[in-house]
Amino acid sequence: MGYKLSPLAFDYYLKALRNTYRIFAPVLQKGKGKFAGTDVISYGEINSLDDIMLDRKSYFSPKEVLYPIRETLFYFLNDETKAPAINVKPILILVRPCDLNGIGKLDRVFLNNGQEVDFYYARRRELIKFAMIECVEGFDTCFCVSMDSNVANNYDMAVRFDEDNITVKVVDKSLITKDLTHADTAIFEPAFIQENKVKVTIPEVDLVTKKTFDHELWEEYTSRCIACGRCNTSCITCSCYTMQDIKLSDDKKIGERRRVWAGCHIDGFTNMAGGHNFRKKNGEKMRFKTMHKINDFYKRFNEHMCVGCGRCDDVCPEYISFSKCINKLNAIVREETLHE
Amino acid sequence: MGINGKIVTKNAYRITKTRNKTALRIRVPGGYIKVKHFTLIQSIAEEYGDGTVHITTRQGFEIPHIDFDKIAQINKKIRPLIESLGLDIEVTDYGYPAAGTRNISACVGSRICPQANNDTTKIARKIERTIYPNDFHFKVAITGCPNDCIKAHMQDFGIICTTDPQYDANRCISCKACVKNCKKNVTGALEMNNFNVKRDAEKCIGCGECILKCPIGAWSRGETPYYRMVIMGRTGKKNPRIAMPFIKWSSEDVVVGVIKNTYAFVGRHIDRSLPKEHIGYIVDRVGYQVFKQEVMEGLKLNKKIQIAENIQWHGYYYKQDNQFKSI
Structure with missing residues (x-):
């Protein structure tokens, strides 16, 4: 069912929803950009339409709403453990289709990856509903169409933000409040972006060989990448984490265990006992990430991990473009295949 | 030709080595100027000078090789340049009203530079409005971060923009x-403590590097900008020395107020038997404690501010330079 709302009516609708849901959306964090006098857009809880930032892409993805940066798994006291309670008020997140697809990748990792379901992810994920932001223009660095993630259908509600009004399509009936039933009905099917400025061609999965691994391309990234980790922290699909045991007593028997985001470009990633580190050079880290996003993940789940949101391009202080890397890799793989 | 050296110098024209020729100094506070003014500078240099300018060490322009008798004509023409300073005083056709207080220089600041903690241009222009015109020889510079690209440490007053970093452990x-x-x-x-970052507030200089390096926005800028002020740095033929920290974590009002109050301090203590006496030497003579007391008077101090108990300036005296022997 579709409804057309004035901005004011939409605010009343949000207000009604907030009785049941905590609503998250891209929010402008004033003065919180890393450079002086700059803002950053990240996901935060909203109260009204004015809080929602749609003009620019969010710097950080919505993943932190359903997969906290730091999460205490349990507290321990001698042999006893206790998982902390979480806020169980349901959540409604406003996301673009790429991110909605990206969350699908997180679901694969945490919910459909072997026999065990991740308890912590699952209990939060169950609380979440999605209001998909119609996205037909995208931004300069987006390449969702190439990654087949421009279209998403698993939303509970879709929203079109026009200058003068907001149109919503409600799939999940529980999201219909009396504010909607009083509003004008409308026929509304969200449209999806059909072409990005940036296009990538993924090298065919099976054609990536050991030779591709040893290619000098990765040396270029060794000289350019500074391994700051921003590509990992801004990515909607990066889901690696590490563990921390925080001991609060001298005998180390009281404390908490938490998991914390980690990333292949972040110092200490997969370090082993004795200080062993598999990927010392930054080009090797870049290769690892690239392969995971457009090769390895596919082998396991039959779909690519990267959704082409382009945030890694947006945030890289060294202006490394992941889409360019994919295309370069594709050219190399084609070259290698031709010469075999 | 009869020239009143005092009057022309105060008018921002200098006595040069070429007899009967002068040079005009154009103020460019913060080194920030709209390029539309270039055509005026160009036309004056071509019509009255030798078609060149010198870009001064303090970020102004000096137009050399001007005849003294053209000063009145030039003064009329440079009115837009003086108007561009946005001063609170009435602009006239008589040129710059003072030249003693030097052009306020600034690094490019946060309008361009990622390292900068503040808009140095804006602050430079604000201070210009506060202290110019004034005849006392003051050198003020503003730098966006402790990298100090503008060399605030070589000034009478060096203002270093800082930020109070906020840490979100979550x-x-x-x-x-x-x-x-x-x-x-x-x-x-900074050090790690139980997987959290612990910041030693005594050691932190507010440079903002932690914010720049953080890949996840755990560090962010505090709402209020702060300033470190270093004072009484100087070059010169007697005792060159680097400016030393006077106040830390100061509000903008306090740093501006200190500079303003120092004019009255100099007015009270300057040795008028000399052609001129630089502030640093006045402070040396009357003592830091007197300086501190007088320039802080009446200022509303912000809560976080710290003021140096004592300052020991270093530097060296040319006259004690006895480490050299002829080969």
Whole structure:
């Protein structure tokens, strides 16, 4: 069912929803950009339409709403453990289709990856509903169409933000409040972006060989990448984490265990006992990430991990473009295949 | 030709080595100027000078090789340049009203530079409006961060823009990027403690590097900008020395107020038997404690401010330079 709302009516609708849901959306964090006098857009809880930032892409993805940066798994006291309670008020997140697809990748990792379901992810994920932001223009660095993630259908509600009004399509009936039933009905099917400025061609999965691994391309990234980790922290699909045991007593028997985001470009990633580190050079880290996003993940789940949101391009202080890397890799793989 | 040297100098024209020729100094506070003024500078240099300008060490322009008798004509023409300073005083056709207080220089600041903690141009222009015109010889510079690209440490008043970094432990991924960088490039004010970053407020200089290095936004800028002020640095033929920290974590009002109050301080204590006496030497003569007391008077201090108990300036005296022997 579709409804057309004035901005004011939409605010009343949000207000009604907030009785049941905590609503998250891209929010402008004033003065919180890393450079002086700059803002950053990240996901935060909203109260009204004015809080929602749609003009620019969010710097950080919505993943932190359903997969906290730091999460205490349990507290321990001698042999006893206790998982902390979480806020169980349901959540409604406003996301673009790429991110909605990206969350699908997180679901694969945490919910459909072997026999065990991740308890912590699952209990939060169950609380979440999605209001998909119609996205037909995208931004300069987006390449969702190439990654087949421009279209998403698993939303509970879709929203079109026009200058003068907001149109919503409600799939999940529980999201219909009396504010909607009083509003004008409308026929509304969200449209999806059909072409990005940036296009990538993924090298065919099976054609990536050991030779591709040893290619000098990765040396270029060794000289350019500074391994700051921003590509990992801004990515909607990066889901690696590490563990921390925080001991609060001298005998180390009281404390908490938490998991914390980690990333292949972040110092200490997969370090082993004795200080062993598999990927010392930054080009090797870049290769690892690239392969995971457009090769390895596919082998396991039959779909690519990267959704082409382009945030890694947006945030890289060294202006490394992941889409360019994919295309370069594709050219190399084609070259290698031709010469075999 | 009869020239009243005092009058022309005050009018921003200098006595040059070429007899009967002068040079005009154009003020460019913060080194920030709209390029539309270039055509005026160009036309004056071509019509009255030798078609060249010198870009001064303080970020102004000096137009050389001007005949003294053209000053009145030129003064009329440079009115737009003086108007562009946005001063509170009435602009006339008589040129610059003072030249003693030198052009306020500034690094490019946060309009361009990622390292900068503040808009140095804006602050430079604000201070210009506060202290110009004034005849006392003051040198003021503003730098966006403790890298001090403008060499605030060589000024009578050097203002270093800082930020009070805010840490959100809930966002921290313990990557140590801030800790390692602070240790290597700054003061080592950060250390890891139980997977959290602990900041030693005494060691922190507010450079904002932790914010720049953090990949997850666990560090962010505080709402209020702060300033460190270093004072009484100087060059010169007697005792060159670097400016020393006077106040830390100061509000903008206090740093501006200190400079303003120093004019009255100099007015009370300057040795008028000399052709001129630089502030640094006046402070040396009357003592830091007197200076501190007088320039802080009436200022509303912000809560976080710290003021130096004492200052020991270093530098050296040319006359004690006895380390050299002829080969």
